[in-house]
Amino acid sequence: MTTLELRHVNKHFGGLHVSRDITMGIEQGELTAIIGPNGAGKTTLFNEITGYITPDNGSILFDGVEITGAEPENLVKMGIVRAFQVASLFIDETVYDNIYLAALAFHGKNGNIFTNRQTYKDVAEHCHFILGRLGLSGKENLKAFELSHGDQKVLDIAIALTMKPKLLLLDEPTAGMSPDERVKMTRLIRAIHEEFQLTTVFVEHDMDMVFGIADIIRVLVHGELIAEGNAEEIQKNPAVIEAYLGHEVL
């Protein structure tokens, strides 16, 4: 079954054609990597899928339902959740409160005005589960700004996971990380993908990671989808080689 489908999606920024007639279908349970040189329109594509920007034309379907132009908050409720290239956190709050806020939202407690927020047992359990699963347990009382860069990225993903996504989009999950952290993050993504039965799409520059864990790789160049397939197919694809010529990536 197709979880996410894009049909002829186009987007211009001024004179720049950042999404060129993109058509693709992502199957349920797939772990997809989107690769491409800088400026290929990968983050734009994420922004279109998650409702942050609206495509000029074309349509996006989620579980067969048209979602083009829907607001991010409604897409989150449908199960489309993302993490960001630069970790998007509540920077003055503790790790626990970051996740707690997401959990409050998930359990629909956000409109409760005069109740003490510490009273919800189900929300607290949900938080502890996420904290434990993502290895943040010892750090729950640190402020988000006190975390290492790597842990901030993990916390960003933790917030996303708290929303119980069906489709998880990760924008450069290993950007700026040390080799050690990269390995951990790669394992973590593969593990949560299976454990939470997600459909996962990630943008990445680290090719070891891409070829290591992705089921399907899609290549975006100048806003255009030039190839899709498994690792072997992509490595042999002449268009991809052409696009990356001169880069020591493959």
Place this chain on the structure above:
Amino acid sequence: MNNKLVTMAPWLAYFLIFGSLVFAGGDHTIHIASQVIILGLFAIAFNVLFGTTGLLSFGQAIFYGLGAYITGMMAKSFGGDFFVWALLIAPVAAITLSVLLGALSLRLSDVYFTMLTLAFAQLVWGICVKWSSFTGGDDGIQAIPKPELLAGGLNYYIFSFIIVTVCIYLLWRLDRSPFGAVLKGIRQNPTRISFIGLNVFRHKLLAYMISSGFTAVAGGLYAGIDKSIHPDMFVWTMSGSIILMTILGGMRSFFGPLIGVAIFILLEDVIGRSTQYWSFVIGAIMITVVLLFPKGVVGISRHFAGLFAKKGGQLDNP
């Protein structure tokens, strides 16, 4: 247990200070204290927008003045016994107006929001001055009747103290509620709030409505202090003073605005009466606070408390 003591300490201080005035205060002190608690409610309600949600409104005087005029005009028309009922109607009217103004101004960026709230405040002030057949124009309204029970300065202080305390308690609950957590999230990262499935605009609007409602209660109470109201309650410098008091006390702390109000009113009582250049003094204080102490009095004392705690720690672990 220790934690609980820490959260309750400000409340203890609040009751000790403002409660003891009931027994110890002279007429002038009670008059000053009434102003402090009523403007304190205004400032704490304002800080729901500013310190909590990150929205700088330059027009909260609209709701303050509205509360005062509704209370004053109703009591004047229907008699003193209606005064207390008018205090209930004032927030309802303010909330209704805030939905309209919020819908126009909250969808835009922060600077726009600030400017629009200011422009709306000037509009309402203009209407109040020009529609003199209805509002009394520049002269305002004098000799507002109150129920006999609330006649003396002390009785009215006790009455205000009870209402203000209930309101502040509700706002304190809000600060610690899930909704309060969302508002703090909106201040820090509105984009992330959208991406945990929440509508930023709707939460801002609700915060704006709540803040405006409590502000109107403060305005209504103020109408009873001197039994007179005037268009200056709507004027933009009123909003400006509340902002100054809030940051002077500390916008990141729940009781900070109340402390700021107390300092400001006491200063005004001492300096304001001896100079005709009070605005200049306010401006100078504002610049000093913004440049040097953006976290206000509470921020400074926390800083020193932090230093003290560190020194103590070093002694324990040589």
Place this chain on the structure above:
Amino acid sequence: MSFEIFISQFFGGLSVAMLLFLVASGLTLIFGVAKVFNFAHGSFYMIGAYFSYQAIALFDNFWIGAVAAALGAGLVGMLLEICFIRRIAGREEEGAFQILLTYAFILILDDAVKFIWGPAYKTISKPESLAGSMDFGAVTIPTYNLFIIVLGLVIVVSAWYVLSRTKTGKIILAASTDTQMVGMLGVNVSLVMSLVFGVATAMGGLAGAMAAPLRTIAPGTGVEVIIDSLIVVVIGGLGNFWGALFAALLIGEVNAFGILWMPQWASLLSFAVMIVVLIFKPKGLFSREKGRKKI
């Protein structure tokens, strides 16, 4: 309404619009380039009027007054930018603190002029060469109003020319969008910002001096002016030069004709126009943003 009244109101509105544009374009320039919202912009209009009053009292020459207004307001503007506004750059919630800081300037400048020149109104008379009026058949228009319209047009055209056709303009615009890059190219960005601040406040001061013969000079006028400019800027779109021009013309004419229609409420008509614009075009009539969401 007779044709004569129509024409004379129209020109009256046009001269008000030009003065409004002088102030509002300075506000929008500072916001567009330096990303500072200068709440005190109307106060530079006010001190401009006072500087011109003082210079005329000393030299008995209107034009020296105009120069003194522009130079004085510009210098005070730069001084305040260098001493205060620059110091809070990059701070968390910078926008709110900028507004509070410039709000403090309003209070201080109001009291400063009261201290120096006293609380009473001051007036300036028109220069003799422009004191008369011109006949156009049945219609008579004061020469001074025509002068202001021409002056406004000259400033519009030269500002447009400098910003879009000269190297200086390119540096200014680049410094606003890509501060770091322009800094690396050897341009002193903070100097550029101070100069922009100075030019914009000088325009405000000049507007104050030009308006003085038509209105009165008094402490507190800065606030009325900033509110009018806010309305103009909201209608035209913040940071939008041509939007400010169009909105100033709109508000100038609305006021000129509104006063015939409903004299008591005329001053509130501009608010009504602003609210209507906000309902239909929340980012101003000339907002260019498309596709992107509000967040």
